[in-house]
Amino acid sequence: MTIRTGCEQFLADGTYRRFGQRVGLICNPTTVDSQLRHLALTLRNLPDVELVRLFAPEHGIWGTEQDMIAVNESIDPIIGIPVTSLYGTTEDSLRPPIETLVDLDCIIFDIQDIGSRYYTFIYTMMLCMEVAALVGTHFVVLDRPNPIGGAVEGNLVQPELSSFVGMHPIATRHGMTPGELARMFAAERHMDLELTVIPLKNWSRMSTYRDTGLPWVLPSPNMPTPETALVYPGQCLLEGTNVSEGRGTTRPFELFGAPWIEPVILAEELAKQQLPGVMFRPLYIQPTFHKFRGQRCGGLQIHVHQPALFQPLRTSITLLSTLYRLWPADLQWRTEVYEFVGDRLAIDLLFGDGRIRRAIEDGQEPNDIMDMMEADRLSFIERRAEFLLYPEIST
Structure with a gap:
């Protein structure tokens, strides 16, 4: 069966019209359909949508910045609209200013994650969700596959070690999609948020990315495959x-x-x-x-x-x-x-x-170290269950 991303489901049959006219888009090079058409270009050309601004995560809209390099605010050279940076020189820069969301009917998140707690795009999504909740802007997640499947490994982040590579207590390898994580973040962080997740069609949690038949686009400069x-x-x-x-x-x-x-x-x-x-x-x-x-x-x-x-x-x-x-x-x-x-x-x-x-x-055996994490792993599997949108696998 053909797998369709949330992006393609969003555009099908005019679904996008449900979310208002003035739109913001959190995006990067992966924000494409199966024919590699970028969603920003598609939205810009729709007569009943006004794409107001883009929001750039770490590495930028077009994936040009290396790791831990600030993304500058600009006018995008291709789309021709303002870009708000979500990865600047300070921790405060990770959260969008209220004024960049207050004039939007909805803000869309459509970025390929890679299934690891350290990868920062999911926290960009989470911080934008929190601001959207404050100002009453509808938040829409266009879901994408977890490229490494649904298996779970690892422990949970302790509160004193929260950072941009671990801002919420999820397992190291979490086995969830961005849409599922958005549901978890909204519930567990008690957000008063209008959240819509446009799900994938025909995706299995047991699949590898190669199984999907979708083209791989580098989500960051050092993630080539x-x-x-x-x-x-x-x-x-x-x-x-x-x-x-x-x-x-x-x-x-x-x-x-x-x-x-x-x-x-x-x-x-x-x-x-x-x-x-x-x-x-x-x-x-x-x-x-x-x-x-x-x-x-x-x-x-x-x-x-x-x-x-x-x-x-x-x-x-x-x-x-x-x-x-x-x-x-x-x-x-x-x-x-x-x-x-x-x-x-x-x-x-x-x-x-x-x-x-x-x-x-201290020289402890690796198997003993993994055993230290097992209680966290099992508790996370239990916690995540209510937020899953796709069938569970044996873990």
Whole structure:
């Protein structure tokens, strides 16, 4: 059966007319239909819609800014209307000014998420929902697939470690779509919000993105393929370390390395762990930008050969534990400001719980660390059930 996104459902049979004339759009390069037509261009050309302004998340409307680079306010060069930045130089810039929503009949969110708690677009959606609730603007989510399916891994963020890579207590790999998360956010944050989710048609929670037949558009500059999305719930943890997560290479997050890693030794140690669905290839990388620019780094490529069995978080926790055991004097936690936070370690923000970092430092076995998260994982599965729009799978 053909899968139709919320975007296509929204445009079908004049459904869009239900939501008023003056419209704002939170969008990026993924805001396209199955024929790669951008929704902003489509709305601009509809006679009974006035597209008033665009809202730019991290990386910008057209995905040009790298990670943690501010997006400037502007007039969009293609659409020709104002762009409000939702990712500036301060934490306050993450929330849209009230005056940018008060003159709208509705504001639409249509961005491809990748199924990981760290990926910031879902919090852009959440913060915009909160402002929309304050001013009484209808909020519409055009739903898209979770590209890594419905499986759940990981723990919940502790309140003291809330940040833009974890602003709501959801699992690391949450297994939900943007529309389902919007329903959860609205209910659990007690928003007095007129919310409409336009659901997907014919999508299965067991599907991979490749199964959908939909074209993959990079949601951010370092997310080139659905396979990148699959390893990201684990490999994003490297952002909290002095190991390159592969930015500046052709396969970020699948490739990683550091000058002090001996790739064959690391590959052999990880092979002993018999991690499901994955193999590791020793190699060297030389990033063209970001960490270790121009330097030769030993590392690995992650080859996922059985996506249904692969557990990205377990894999990367095992990787970090192995790196810490083999090279304890070399592996370091990032201490620089990370996503506007400078008083807590980036790795703790990503884990959402400082106990996990300390368990790695104490040499606890990866399986024991995963067991620490199991109660959170099960409670989240129970919590999310009432917000799901598509059939549940065995977890």
